[in-house]
Amino acid sequence: MSRVLEEFRAAFLKDIKIYSRYPSWVLGDVLVAPLWFLFFVLSVYIFSPPSSLTSSDMAQTLSSFFWGYTFVMLFNTGVVGIGQYMVIEQTSGTLEQILMAPINRLTIVAGRWAMAIVTDTIILSSTALFLVASQHVGIQLQHPLSLAAVLGLLEAALLGLGLTFAGVTLRLKGVVSAINYLWFGVVIFSGVFFPVTAFPASLEGLSLILPTTYYVDMIKHFAVGTPTILGSTVEGGLLCVFSVAILVIGWNVFGLMDRIVREQGTTGTY
Amino acid sequence: MSSGLASNLRVLRAIFAKDLRQATRYPTQIIMLFALPFLFALLVHTMGNYVGGARYAEYFAQQTGTTNVFVYQVLGGAIWLLSWIIIDRVGSSLREERISGTLEQVYMAPVNRFLLLISKALVQFVTFGITFLVVISLSIWLFDGQAVGGLPQSFLVLCLGLVPLWGISFLFAGLVVRLKEPYAFINVANLLFSILIGTYYPITILPSWAQVASRLLPQTYALAAMRQILLGNAPLVGLQETYAILALMAVVYPFLGFLAFKFFLDRTTVSGDLSKF
Numbered sequence: 001m002s003r004v005l006e007e008f009r010a011a012f013l014k015d016i017k018i019y020s021r022y023p024s025w026v027l028g029d030v031l032v033a034p035l036w037f038l039f040f041v042l043s044v045y046i047f048s049p050p051s052s053l054t055s056s057d058m059a060q061t062l063s064s065f066f067w068g069y070t071f072v073m074l075f076n077t078g079v080v081g082i083g084q085y086m087v088i089e090q091t092s093g094t095l096e097q098i099l100m101a102p103i104n105r106l107t108i109v110a111g112r113w114a115m116a117i118v119t120d121t122i123i124l125s126s127t128a129l130f131l132v133a134s135q136h137v138g139i140q141l142q143h144p145l146s147l148a149a150v151l152g153l154l155e156a157a158l159l160g161l162g163l164t165f166a167g168v169t170l171r172l173k174g175v176v177s178a179i180n181y182l183w184f185g186v187v188i189f190s191g192v193f194f195p196v197t198a199f200p201a202s203l204e205g206l207s208l209i210l211p212t213t214y215y216v217d218m219i220k221h222f223a224v225g226t227p228t229i230l231g232s233t234v235e236g237g238l239l240c241v242f243s244v245a246i247l248v249i250g251w252n253v254f255g256l257m258d259r260i261v262r263e264q265g266t267t268g269t270y
Numbered sequence: 271m272s273s274g275l276a277s278n279l280r281v282l283r284a285i286f287a288k289d290l291r292q293a294t295r296y297p298t299q300i301i302m303l304f305a306l307p308f309l310f311a312l313l314v315h316t317m318g319n320y321v322g323g324a325r326y327a328e329y330f331a332q333q334t335g336t337t338n339v340f341v342y343q344v345l346g347g348a349i350w351l352l353s354w355i356i357i358d359r360v361g362s363s364l365r366e367e368r369i370s371g372t373l374e375q376v377y378m379a380p381v382n383r384f385l386l387l388i389s390k391a392l393v394q395f396v397t398f399g400i401t402f403l404v405v406i407s408l409s410i411w412l413f414d415g416q417a418v419g420g421l422p423q424s425f426l427v428l429c430l431g432l433v434p435l436w437g438i439s440f441l442f443a444g445l446v447v448r449l450k451e452p453y454a455f456i457n458v459a460n461l462l463f464s465i466l467i468g469t470y471y472p473i474t475i476l477p478s479w480a481q482v483a484s485r486l487l488p489q490t491y492a493l494a495a496m497r498q499i500l501l502g503n504a505p506l507v508g509l510q511e512t513y514a515i516l517a518l519m520a521v522v523y524p525f526l527g528f529l530a531f532k533f534f535l536d537r538t539t540v541s542g543d544l545s546k547f
Contacts, residue, residue, distance in 0.1 A: 028454020035461040040317070043470035046333045047318030047326040061321060091369055180302055184309045193313075194320035 004104050011111030019115060026122065033123040034130035037069055040193070060224070063140045066131060067223045068192040071216050073123050074154060075186060077116040082162025083179050085112045086169040096267045105255060109166055113159050140224045147222040150236075154215045156243040163250030167257035170267065186212050196229070211242040281381050285389035286396075289363075293393055303355075303401045307347035308409075314343055314470050334472055336501045344409040345500065346469040349428075349493045352398045353435055353467070354460045356391055360439035361446040361456055363390045383535065384528055387443055391436050402428060410500060420499040427499070430516040431492030437523025438488075444527075444534035467493055473506070488519045 019025055041062065089095035098108055128139050141147065165179055187193070189207045196207035207213050214235050220226045221235075228235050261267045293300070318339075322329045331337045367373035376386065403425070410418055442456055449455065466473070466480060467489040473481050484490045485506075494506035507515065 022454070024449060024454045028458055031458045032454070032461060035458065035465065039461060039465050039469070040314075042465065042475070043314045044317045044321050046471040046475065047322035047330050049322070049325075049329055091366070178298060181305075184313065188309075188313055188316065193317045198316070198320045 004107070007103050007107040008110045008114070011107050012114040013111075015111040015115040016118070019119070029119050029122050030126040033069075033073060033127045037066070037127055037130070040069075041065070044193075062131070064220060064224050064226065065193055066127065066139055067220050068216060069127065070124055071154070071190075071192055071212075071219055072187055073127075074116075074120055074151070074158060075212075076183065077120050077123075078113065078155065078158030079161045079165055080179050080183065081116050082109050082112050082159075083165030083169050085109065086166045090169075090269075099258060099262070099267055105258065106163075106251070109159070109162055109254075113155075113162060116158075117155065142225050143222040147219065150215065150218045150222060150239065153239045153243040154219075157211070157215070157239075157246040160243070160246035160248070160250030163247075163254040167250075167254035170254075170261045171257040186210070189213070190216050192216055195226070211238075211246070214238050214242070278382065278385055281385055282389050282392065285386070286392050289390070289393040290396070293397060300397065303351075303397065304404060306351050307344050307405050310347045310351075311340060311343035315339060333475065335503050336497075338413055338501055341409050341413050342497065342501060342503075343470055344405060345496055346467075346493060348402055348405050349431075349489055349496070350464050350467065350469040352402065352428075352432075353463055353489045355398065356394050356432070356435055357439045357442050357460055357463075358456055359394050360387065360390050360436070361442040362453075364443055364446045365453075377535075377539075383532070387440055387528070387531065388436070390443075391439060395432060399425075399429075406500075424496040424499045427492050427495045427512065427516070430513065430520060431488045434488040434516065434519035434523035437519075437525070437527035440524065440527030441530045444531035447531070447538050448534040463487060463489065466490065469493075472503075488516055488523070491515055 086095065089098060131139060168178075189199075189203070190196075190210050190212040191198075191207060196204055196213060199207060208229070214229070217226075217228050218232065218235050218239060221228045221232060230238070318330065319326050327337055327339055330339050334342060336342055364373060367376055377383070403421075406424070407418070407421060410421065442459065445455060466476070466484040467487055468476075468484065473484045473490060473494075476484065491506060491512050494503070495509060495512040497503040498505045498509065506512070
């Protein structure tokens with residue numbers, strides 16, 4: 001156990017070292033998130049009744065957007081970041097060496113995952129500061145501890161999804177586009193920026209079978225106080241099951257793909 | 271002179287063939303290019319529907335002057351993504367050469383460097399030209415059949431708008447050569463552009479200082495003119511003025527962009543950092 005922890009620490013330090021080597025990454029993370037948020041808000045503002053930006057309804061909507069956006073950012077840096085990590089190691093020519101090292105398979109992506117949590121904190125803090133400074137949005141946070149628990153479960157699921165994509169990236173080249181499709185599917189159908197009840201009945205059914213819908217639902221419930229779809233107890237139990245299941249699936253997919261590419265000798269191919 | 275021209279054309283053809291081969295190696299990315307304008311339009315449209323309720327299209331028309339929400343959004347999304355990809359790809363291709371360890375060799379080759387930069391953008395021009403034709407034509411055909419006649423003229427505006435955009439991308443390519451990690455910088459700039467050009471809204475909703483910055487970008491004029499031609503939207507400036515402004519930018523921006531690129535490249539070459547990342 002202590003060896004695995006030592007590996008995790010080393011992987012995290014390596015990624016921290018790389019990240020801090022490029023100050024423009026930090027600056028970019030601080031600026032990009034508020035800009036994305038502003039871009040979406042302006043794009044949606046055009047559909048709202050005149051002079052509604054100052055109304056309390058709009059403030060409530062923007063606060064809900066922020067928490068939806070929080071989910072998007074975590075999803076993005078977790079799943080996309082870990083998936084792309086494999087591509088970066090492939091193109092740098094270091095993937096084969098990493099996968100041949102006698103280390104726990106989880107260690108390979110753990111550093112990236114831990115880095116994702118650090119960058120998410122920077123990104124979301126800067127976005128929240130931007131929103132508060134803009135004086136149009138007060139960030140609501142009704143149940144911080146429950147929200148933290150949901151975010152913890154979400155991070156475990158994201159690690160599982162990231163492992164799945166990292167594995168698929170090893171086997172199939174050019175998976176980044178597939179991750180983009182997944183991103184759109186999740187953002188549109190999980191009720192990230194609007195409630196799933198806004199969909200027609202047929203699409204609402206699709207939303208309700210997506211695990212991500214319930215993570216978003218619980219985040220908004222504990223942050224803004226929106227009602228949940230199935231009740232907070234049921235959804236809490238569901239999230240525990242989802243997180244464990246996704247993590248186990250990710251672990252196995254990554255292990256399987258790693259084995260296949262080793263046998264085929266295509267680990268470093270891209 | 272003619273042999274110089276012939277050799278330059280050979281260089282262009284070789285790099286184009288190489289980049290096209292690499293681009294077509296990942297067909298899912300090409301499909302993504304076609305899908306992205308629709309997916310973003312769908313996302314923004316659904317969000318707008320939620321915020322504006324039953325009268326969302328009416329509120330949209332009050333601000334934009336058209337009820338054809340989807341074509342308006344797809345046009346904006348297509349131009350925005352085109353701008354993003356050209357700026358990102360010209361810079362990123364240099365970064366990728368650097369990571370692959372081939373940048374130094376490429377730049378030591380006895381080839382005109384301006385030509386190298388141009389050729390890096392050529393594949394983007396072709397792939398996006400086709401994407402534009404398919405995406406916009408499909409949207410117009412599905413949602414506003416009468417506007418089909420405006421497609422050739424709008425494509426002409428787009429082509430004219432692409433030239434200064436290349437100039438901007440040269441500046442970013444220079445920054446890629448000089449700075450070791452360009453993505454954050456390019457992302458910030460591309461996002462600023464997406465806000466300033468009025469991707470999903472008219473730039474008149476922006477503060478006046480932001481509108482001044484908007485008017486320095488070729489995408490703003492190209493997008494407004496295309497919306498005018500295809501949807502009959504209120505013009506930003508007249509069509510003749512748009513052509514004149516874009517033509518002026520097409521001369522000035524590539525010139526300034528290449529000067530900036532050369533400045534950064536020379537500094538990097540002197541310090542011996544060309545292949546470092």
